[in-house]
Amino acid sequence: MWPDHETTIDLLGIKHLKGAVLDIVKNGTLLPATIGIFGDWGSGKSSLIKMITKELESEENILILDFNGWLFESYEDAKSALMETIVGELVQKTPLEKKIEVKSLALRLLRKINWFRLGSKVIQYGVTAATTGGVGTIIPALTDLPSFAKQAAKLLEDVDIEKVEELLQQELKQSISRNIRSFRNEFGELIKKSGFSAVIVTIDDLDRCLPNTIIETLEAIRLFLYVPKTAFVLGADERLVQYAVRSRFPELPGDKTDVGRDYLEKLIQYPVRIPSMTRTDTENYVTLLLIQEKLEGSKFQKCIEWTLDPKTIQEGRTLSAAEASELFGNLSDELCEDLVFAQRIGPVLGENLNGNPRQCKRFLNTLIMRIKMAKSREIVLNRRILAKLMLLEYFRSQFFRNLSAWQSMQEGEPEQLKKMEELAKSAETEANSKRDKFPEIDMWIRDQWILQWLNSEPSLSSEDLRPYFYFSREKPTDILSITKRLSPEAQEIIRGLSSPSEAVRNNAFKKAKEISFADASAILDELIEKARNLENYSKEDSPLDLAIKWCKERQELSAELMSFINTLPDNELPVWIVTKLESVLKDTAHHSTLIQFLKRISNSQSATKALSTAAKNRLSKIMEGGN
Numbered sequence: 001m002w003p004d005h006e007t008t009i010d011l012l013g014i015k016h017l018k019g020a021v022l023d024i025v026k027n028g029t030l031l032p033a034t035i036g037i038f039g040d041w042g043s044g045k046s047s048l049i050k051m052i053t054k055e056l057e058s059e060e061n062i063l064i065l066d067f068n069g070w071l072f073e074s075y076e077d078a079k080s081a082l083m084e085t086i087v088g089e090l091v092q093k094t095p096l097e098k099k100i101e102v103k104s105l106a107l108r109l110l111r112k113i114n115w116f117r118l119g120s121k122v123i124q125y126g127v128t129a130a131t132t133g134g135v136g137t138i139i140p141a142l143t144d145l146p147s148f149a150k151q152a153a154k155l156l157e158d159v160d161i162e163k164v165e166e167l168l169q170q171e172l173k174q175s176i177s178r179n180i181r182s183f184r185n186e187f188g189e190l191i192k193k194s195g196f197s198a199v200i201v202t203i204d205d206l207d208r209c210l211p212n213t214i215i216e217t218l219e220a221i222r223l224f225l226y227v228p229k230t231a232f233v234l235g236a237d238e239r240l241v242q243y244a245v246r247s248r249f250p251e252l253p254g255d256k257t258d259v260g261r262d263y264l265e266k267l268i269q270y271p272v273r274i275p276s277m278t279r280t281d282t283e284n285y286v287t288l289l290l291i292q293e294k295l296e297g298s299k300f301q302k303c304i305e306w307t308l309d310p311k312t313i314q315e316g317r318t319l320s321a322a323e324a325s326e327l328f329g330n331l332s333d334e335l336c337e338d339l340v341f342a343q344r345i346g347p348v349l350g351e352n353l354n355g356n357p358r359q360c361k362r363f364l365n366t367l368i369m370r371i372k373m374a375k376s377r378e379i380v381l382n383r384r385i386l387a388k389l390m391l392l393e394y395f396r397s398q399f400f401r402n403l404s405a406w407q408s409m410q411e412g413e414p415e416q417l418k419k420m421e422e423l424a425k426s427a428e429t430e431a432n433s434k435r436d437k438f439p440e441i442d443m444w445i446r447d448q449w450i451l452q453w454l455n456s457e458p459s460l461s462s463e464d465l466r467p468y469f470y471f472s473r474e475k476p477t478d479i480l481s482i483t484k485r486l487s488p489e490a491q492e493i494i495r496g497l498s499s500p501s502e503a504v505r506n507n508a509f510k511k512a513k514e515i516s517f518a519d520a521s522a523i524l525d526e527l528i529e530k531a532r533n534l535e536n537y538s539k540e541d542s543p544l545d546l547a548i549k550w551c552k553e554r555q556e557l558s559a560e561l562m563s564f565i566n567t568l569p570d571n572e573l574p575v576w577i578v579t580k581l582e583s584v585l586k587d588t589a590h591h592s593t594l595i596q597f598l599k600r601i602s603n604s605q606s607a608t609k610a611l612s613t614a615a616k617n618r619l620s621k622i623m624e625g626g627n
Helices: 014-026 044-054 078-092 096-122 145-156 160-169 174-192 213-225 238-248 260-268 279-294 297-306 310-315 321-328 333-352 357-376 383-395 398-410 414-425 439-445 449-456 466-470 476-483 488-497 503-509 519-530 545-555 553-563 576-585 592-601 610-625
Strands: 032-040 063-070 199-203 230-236 270-273
Touching: 014 032, 014 230, 014 270, 014 398, 032 174, 044 063, 044 199, 044 230, 044 476, 063 078, 078 096, 078 174, 096 174, 096 297, 174 213, 199 213, 199 297, 199 414, 199 476, 213 230, 213 238, 213 260, 230 238, 238 270, 279 297, 279 333, 279 357, 279 398, 279 439, 297 310, 297 321, 297 553, 321 398, 333 357, 333 383, 333 519, 357 383, 383 398, 383 449, 383 466, 398 439, 398 466, 398 553, 439 592, 449 553, 488 503, 488 519, 503 545, 519 545, 519 553, 545 553, 545 576, 553 576, 553 592, 576 592, 576 610, 592 610
Parallel strands: 032 230, 032 270, 063 199, 199 230
Antiparallel strands: none
């Protein structure tokens, strides 16, 4: 299995990005600087930051300070926490011979930071006296004073606690504006006296934080901006940061500016963006993960160099067993199996996971976990079979549910799956006569993704699938929560679809064709899960209605939608579902699925009279060729 955290081993080919950042922070003429390491969740931002800090650690007189915004999520004042961390770490890491000289400066800065904290508390209490020097009404805001004094005393070792408290009390008599004006100057002086040629502050995982924490961290960075010899390296998904800014500073009605984008552009001087992996990149990444523990260091490094070679990338080549044989000669059977396995699942993951390395890693970890769980019960699961079923579970969860039900009723070898494999391999997907026995497979055999899945190796028609489904007993949504995450674009669309504003919802639907298949499928899964928990389906713009409208924009997901609708009780289906499904399916490859649905509802004993009548009327007009 593979750890789900940052690494200094470059499997993603981001060495050039590391070089770009190092060129900036090592160039004194470019400091002070703020650098944004931007990329999707799981794209490798933390690993890039770790590679950068590892190389900087070998540089003399450069101080690297790490700050994880997510770890300070529970702090009432994340801004002060960041500021205290920077000042405190700077004091602690200052050479001993200079430490006495910097302590008094550090204490003054800590007093100012505490003033900023107390000032925010004063505002919370609705007290304005702090800005004019009055302190009599801010007693409720002073509750943190003793604990802060103890913290400062512990940090500075030989400072008397009572003296610190006295100094802090005096500081309350000064104005906030004066503290802010002097803060940068004193921090610059602190760096100068510490003897460091540069102070590099890395801030990671900011996009995991709540909007308020994100804003407070950015505000803290602004206080340090333009201090000589400093650089801030910020790792985040810029779209989530922009969303946080927009949440805090809403745009004015009629204003066409993007507040979030403009705010970030002013704060970040050098944006460095990590691109998503291509399909070939993903295949090679999965291959490297699988063979990492099976090759000695020098051979594995040679594989990395081969996959990241510009010629390899330009030609779109992947590290197959044949390529590896040219590099190392004879390969072990186990290594060959890993290379072949990577060639099979790599393209599917590359096409459907938006080139996200973390999602690839989590998929593989879930696969290995299930194999190990089975082994502990003395059951052997074939890795290739399990991987094929997991791909279905992950990318076509509704069909996975169908297959689970079929195999449980037929001792692990469903006839429906055998028939579908026959149809897929014989290219007879339009021959209805061969599907009369199993009408439920009709819509799936028309789904291009399912057809590709059916034709992929290994064949499952002669396999007993019971043990594989036994170790996949968690709800299909559980594997999604483990391995799958909506991209920021998809999250934005989900928020739009949930809006009470029709205009906002319509705008979200317009974005449907702009996103990847994986995102579109994930959004449908979200809507279906919400609809599954409904007690009343009659309301328009409910999750069920939104799911149908979504499939009108992304018709390749129609089979998923119909599979879910066919699980709903007929007596709970709303009348409007007839016309809305017709608008999605009538002129598509799923036209026959619509006919089957209308026939079933027309003859249903449990459907409402209004629904049954509506289905009969539409069926009659469709069969007559009318509108």
